[in-house]
Amino acid sequence: MSCCSEAVALPKHKDMAKVAINLSTGALQQEEVIVGIDLGTTNSLVAYIHPETKKPVAINDLGRGTIVPSVVHFTPNGETIVGNDAKEYLTTDPSNTIYSVKRLLGKSYKDLGEHKDYFGYKIIDDDSEGLVKIRVGDKFYSPIELSAEILKELRERAEHALKTPVNRAVITVPAYFNDSQRQATRDAGKLAGLEVLRIVNEPTAASLAYGIGIDPAEEKTIAVYDLGGGTFDISILSIHQGIFEVLSTHGDTYLGGDDLDRAIINYWIQENELIADTLNRDKNLQQELRLKAEEAKKTLSSNEVYTSNLGDNIECYITRHTFEELIAPIVAKTIDSCRMAMADAKLKPEQIDAVIMVGGSTRVPLVYEAVSEFFGKPANNTLNPDEVVALGAAIQADILAGNRKDILLLDVTPLTLGIETMGGLMDSIIPRNSKIPTKAGRQYTTSIDGQVNMKISVYQGERDLVKENRKLAEFDLKGIPAMPAGFPKVDVNFILNADGILKVEAIELRSGVRQEVEVKPQYGLTDSQVEQMLMDSITHAREDVSARMVIEARTTAEQMLYQVERFLEKNGEHLTEEEINLTRENLQKLRDALPSGDKDQILKAVDILEEQTSPFAERVMQISIKKAMAGKKIE
Ligand code: ADP
Ligand code: MG
Numbered sequence: 001m002s003c004c005s006e007a008v009a010l011p012k013h014k015d016m017a018k019v020a021i022n023l024s025t026g027a028l029q030q031e032e033v034i035v036g037i038d039l040g041t042t043n044s045l046v047a048y049i050h051p052e053t054k055k056p057v058a059i060n061d062l063g064r065g066t067i068v069p070s071v072v073h074f075t076p077n078g079e080t081i082v083g084n085d086a087k088e089y090l091t092t093d094p095s096n097t098i099y100s101v102k103r104l105l106g107k108s109y110k111d112l113g114e115h116k117d118y119f120g121y122k123i124i125d126d127d128s129e130g131l132v133k134i135r136v137g138d139k140f141y142s143p144i145e146l147s148a149e150i151l152k153e154l155r156e157r158a159e160h161a162l163k164t165p166v167n168r169a170v171i172t173v174p175a176y177f178n179d180s181q182r183q184a185t186r187d188a189g190k191l192a193g194l195e196v197l198r199i200v201n202e203p204t205a206a207s208l209a210y211g212i213g214i215d216p217a218e219e220k221t222i223a224v225y226d227l228g229g230g231t232f233d234i235s236i237l238s239i240h241q242g243i244f245e246v247l248s249t250h251g252d253t254y255l256g257g258d259d260l261d262r263a264i265i266n267y268w269i270q271e272n273e274l275i276a277d278t279l280n281r282d283k284n285l286q287q288e289l290r291l292k293a294e295e296a297k298k299t300l301s302s303n304e305v306y307t308s309n310l311g312d313n314i315e316c317y318i319t320r321h322t323f324e325e326l327i328a329p330i331v332a333k334t335i336d337s338c339r340m341a342m343a344d345a346k347l348k349p350e351q352i353d354a355v356i357m358v359g360g361s362t363r364v365p366l367v368y369e370a371v372s373e374f375f376g377k378p379a380n381n382t383l384n385p386d387e388v389v390a391l392g393a394a395i396q397a398d399i400l401a402g403n404r405k406d407i408l409l410l411d412v413t414p415l416t417l418g419i420e421t422m423g424g425l426m427d428s429i430i431p432r433n434s435k436i437p438t439k440a441g442r443q444y445t446t447s448i449d450g451q452v453n454m455k456i457s458v459y460q461g462e463r464d465l466v467k468e469n470r471k472l473a474e475f476d477l478k479g480i481p482a483m484p485a486g487f488p489k490v491d492v493n494f495i496l497n498a499d500g501i502l503k504v505e506a507i508e509l510r511s512g513v514r515q516e517v518e519v520k521p522q523y524g525l526t527d528s529q530v531e532q533m534l535m536d537s538i539t540h541a542r543e544d545v546s547a548r549m550v551i552e553a554r555t556t557a558e559q560m561l562y563q564v565e566r567f568l569e570k571n572g573e574h575l576t577e578e579e580i581n582l583t584r585e586n587l588q589k590l591r592d593a594l595p596s597g598d599k600d601q602i603l604k605a606v607d608i609l610e611e612q613t614s615p616f617a618e619r620v621m622q623i624s625i626k627k628a629m630a631g632k633k634i635e
Contacts, residue, residue: 032164032165032166032167032168033048033049033158033162033164033166034048034168034169034170034197034397034398034400034401035047035048035059035154035155035158035166035168035169035170035393035394035397036048036056036169036170036172036205036390036391036392036393036394036395036396036397037151037154037169037170037171037172037189037390037393038172038202038205038387038389038390038393039070039102039147039150039151039171039172039173039185039188040070040102040228040229040389041070041100041102041103041228041229041230041231042069042070042100042228042229042230042256042257042360043067043068043069043070043228043229043360043386044067044068044069044070044150044151044154045058045059045066045067045068045154045386045387045389045390046058046059046068046154046155046157046158046169046390047059047387047390047391047393047394048158048162048394048397049394049395049397049398049403056209056390056391056392056394056395056398057391057394058384058387058390058391059157059158059161059162060161061157061158061160061161062157062160062161064083064084064157065084066386066387066390067386068082068083068084068150068153068154068157069083069084069086069087069099070099070100070101070102070150071083071086071087071089071090071097071098071099072086072097072098072101072146072149072150073085073086073089073093073096073097073098074096074097074098074136074137074139075096078139080149082149082150082152082153083153090120090287091284091286091287094120094121095120095121095122095136096121096136096137097120097121098121098134098136098141098146099120100118100119100230101134101143101146101147101150102143102147103115103118103230103253104119104123104132104134104143105143105144105147105181105184105185105188106131106143106177106178106180106181106182106183106184106185107131107132107143107181108131108132109123109124109125109132112132115254118254121134121135121136122134122135122136123135124140124603124606124607124610125610125614131143131184131552133603134146135607138600138604139600140553140599140600140603140604140607142549142552143184143188144184144187144188144191144545145188145191145549147184147185147188148188148189148191148192149192151169151171151188151189151191151192151194152192152193155169155192155193155194166194167193167194167195167538168194168195168196168197168397169189169194169195169196169197169397170196170197170198170199170200170393170394170396170397170400171185171186171189171194171196171199171200171393172199172200172201172202172205172389172390172392172393173185173199173200173201173202174201174202174226174231174233174249175201175202175203175204175233175235175237175246175249176233176249176251179429179440179442180442182199182431183428183431185199186199186431187545187548190541190542190544190545191541191542191545193541193542195538195541197397197400197433198396198400198433199431200392200393200396201235201244201246202224202226202235202358202389203222203224203226203235203237203244203246203356203358204237204244204392204396205388205389205390205391205392205393205395205396206224206226206356206358206388206389206392207222207224207237207239207244207356207392208392208395208396209383209388209389209391209392209395210354210356210380210383210388212239212354212356213239213242213244214395214399214404216241216242218239219239219240220238220239220353220354221236221237221238221239221247221347221351221352221353222236222237222239222352222353222354222355222356223235223236223237223338223341223342223352223354223355223356223375224237224355224356224358225334225338225355225356225357225358225362225371225379226251226358226359226362227256227257227334227358227359227360227361227362227367228256228257228358228359228360228361229256229257229258229359229360229361230253230254230255230256230257230258231251231252231253231254231255231256232251232252232253232255232256232334232337233249233250233251233252233253233337234249234250234251234334234337234338234341235248235249235341236248236249236341236342236344236345236347236352243435247344247345247347248341248342248344248345249341250337250338250340250341250344251334251337252333252334252337255330255333255334256359256361257294257297257359257360257361259327259330260297260327260330260361260364261290261293261294261297262293263323263326263327263330264293264296264297264318264323264326265289265290265293267318267322267326268289268293268316268318272314272315274313274314275289275310275314275316278310278311278314285310285311288310289310289316292308292310292316295308296308296316296318296323297323297364298363300318300319300320300323300364301363301364301365303320304319304320304321305317305318305319305320306318306319320365324366327364327366328366331366331367331370332370334367334370334371335370335371335374338371338374338375339374349374349375349376350376352375352377354377354380355371355372355375355377355378355379355380356379356380356388357371357379357380357381357385358385358388358389359385359386360385360386362379362381362385363385368381412432412433412434412435412436413430413432413433413434413436413438413496413500413521414432414433414522414530414534415432415460415461415462415521415530415533415534416428416430416431416432416460416461416462417429417430417458417459417460417472417494417496417502417521418430418458418459418460419456419457419458419459419492419504420457420459420466421444422447422551422555423551423552423554423555424465424466424467424551425464425465425466425548425551425552426459426461426463426464426465426466426469427442429441429442429492429494430494430496432462434496436496436497436498436500437495437496437497437498438495438496439493439494439495439496440493440494441491441492441493441494442491442492443489443490443491443492444490444492445485445486445487445488445489445490446480446483446485446486446487446488446490447485447486447559447562448485448562449483449484449485449566450482450483450484451480451482451485451488452478452479452480452481452482453476453477453478453479453480454476454477454480454488454490454506454508455474455475455476455477456474456475456476456477456492456504456506456515457471457473457474458471458472458473458474458502458504458517458519459471459472460472460521461533461537462533462534462536462537463533463536463537463540463544464544464545464547464548465544465547465548465551468536468540468544469533470525470533472502472519472521473504473517473519475506475515475516475517476515477490477506477508477513477514477515478513478515479511479513480508480511480513481508481510481511483510485562487510488508488509488510488511489508489509489510490506490507490508490509491506491507491509492504492505492506493505493506493507496521500520500521500522501518501519501520502518502519502520502521503516503517503518504516504517504518504519549599550597550598550599550602552599553599553602553603553606554594554602556602556603556606557590557593557594557602557603557605557606558594560590560606560609560610561587561590561591564583564587564609564613565587567613567616567617568580568583568584571616571620574616574619574620574623575616579616582612583609583612583613586605586608586609586612586613587609589605589608589609590602590605590606590608590609592605593605
């Protein structure tokens with residue numbers, strides 16, 4: 001799978017990737033910087049390689065600091081504000097201020113599970129397997145669009161600070177991100193006007209920043225401990241011949257610096273009745289208290305005591321010793337994760353060559369000590385833990401730009417390989433620039449009840465609509481047993497071997513029905529055609545992404561129409577006439593919105609229909625449960 005190993009090196013192979021080299025060595029856009037971007041849950045940064053010192057530097061535009069909080073605020077007139085200025089609206093205008101959007105990337109509403117209430121803004125539940133959308137006023141945004149706002153801000157800051165256009169980037173993602181989260185990150189880059197040369201794992205980038213894995217002769221096993229604002233992960237990597245292989249990852253996507261702040265707040269409330277009293281009376285103080293707690297935590301990373309005033313006469317006091325007692329259970333939890341990751345990788349602490357600290361929260365001395373003790377060696381923390389991922393991404397960008405001649409070269413695939421999904425969209429399975437051989441796959445299902453055949457069309461290219469890409473093959477997976485829509489599970493696997501031959505296989509898991517085809521993607525394709533395809537995807541990037549979003553909205557709408565109509569047919573008897581009429585009206589409104597080609601209008605109609613009909617399903621369920629119980633009694 002593409003998430004499990006990564007190559008740092010530059011693409012080079014006589015027919016696999018000649019053109020990618022031309023592009024990345026600047027044949028088309030010479031002398032251009034390629035930036036490295038850490039798109040974080042809490043904070044984001046952009047870095048580049050300084051042309052004179054050749055060292056990575058995080059960009060600090062207009063002296064605003066290198067860190068850009070990953071917060072997007074929508075003003076009443078629809079403009080967006082990103083970063084520190086947006087953060088201020090988190091408490092004053094939560095429904096128009098989006099934070100932690102990275103948690104939603106590539107996810108469906110169902111994926112959010114128990115964490116649905118974590119978010120202070122409205123996430124649309126269309127009860128589908130489709131990706132989540134966020135409602136801000138009358139507009140609907142995908143996490144991709146919101147992440148793109150953050151990337152645009154980073155891009156603008158880089159362009160402003162470096163005084164040059166920035167069109168290409170390497171973006172980092174957590175090692176545990178799946179294909180759909182990685183694809184969403186690529187799309188966000190695209191929407192921000194960036195050509196994403198590669199998606200790199202955050203621990204890989206951190207390792208590169210420390211210079212580990214740059215020399216291909218080096219063989220190492222490392223641990224990367226990343227404690228950020230709201231997430232924690234530990235990754236064990238094996239590095240050999242310039243390839244970073246993720247041996248294991250562990251962590252908690254809802255554990256981070258915020259929990260340390262909360263521990264301090266609870267302590268103050270418990271210690272000082274005046275604080276609890278005042279808080280009840282004055283809600284604005286809550287935010288102030290939160291900020292104070294974070295300030296206290298940061299102060300205690302380098303001082304023994306913190307003291308400050310809240311309002312006129314309330315004292316906030318805490319010592320490092322107390323703080324450490326409060327957070328010991330949280331730190332212990334992260335060490336448990338380290339233990340599990342090591343067990344999964346089947347390694348002992350003494351087999352780890354280096355431990356790398358990433359994320360602002362690793363500045364807490366207790367965290368540093370606990371990690372160093374667990375691994376039995378001092379962890380690396382000489383680089384700024386907030387910046388280290390972005391710095392490494394910049395190094396990876398520099399390698400891809402061909403500026404490091406000493407790097408091992410690997411074979412890669414020059415164009416994306418994927419299949420057609422509903423609405424004529426390209427669903428990428430093996431992204432371009434993936435090293436070969438490689439194997440990747442995804443699961444699909446049917447959209448119509450009783451569907452027994454599924455057409456698999458294989459395409460090559462970078463455009464969002466398959467009609468703009470190159471068709472490689474097509475086959476029917478026949479004999480799927482008749483089941484309701486959404487029930488069959490069809491695994492589609494792409495296996496690209498070292499000779500560039502692609503095997504595509506489709507298997508319906510419930511029945512075992514199977515079909516496969518083999519093609520040679522590069523056959524009959526000249527270098528200049530590949531180059532043209534890449535260029536086209538860059539020039540059409542924005543319109544492609546917008547077209548994709550409209551098609552996705554339409555697909556969601558069509559599925560919703562199908563489901564609600566079917567529901568009315570089957571269960572109409574349990575609804576009142578009034579309810580049926582209103583449902584019919586809302587169905588018609590949705591049908592009318594479809595041809596508009598306006599995704600917000602379509603999604604709004606979906607949302608209205610969804611809110612109106614969602615109680616019905618539950619009612620019908622209750623009725624059928626009652627019936628079943630009644631049946632039992634008669635026996
Ligand atoms: P993410 O990767 O999740 O976007 P970061 O790596 O930027 O997050 O970490 C942000 C967290 O680091 C915040 O909770 C912040 O309070 C914390 N942090 C920053 N500086 C310090 C410090 N000096 N001591 C303790 N925690 C810190
Ligand atoms: Mg981070």
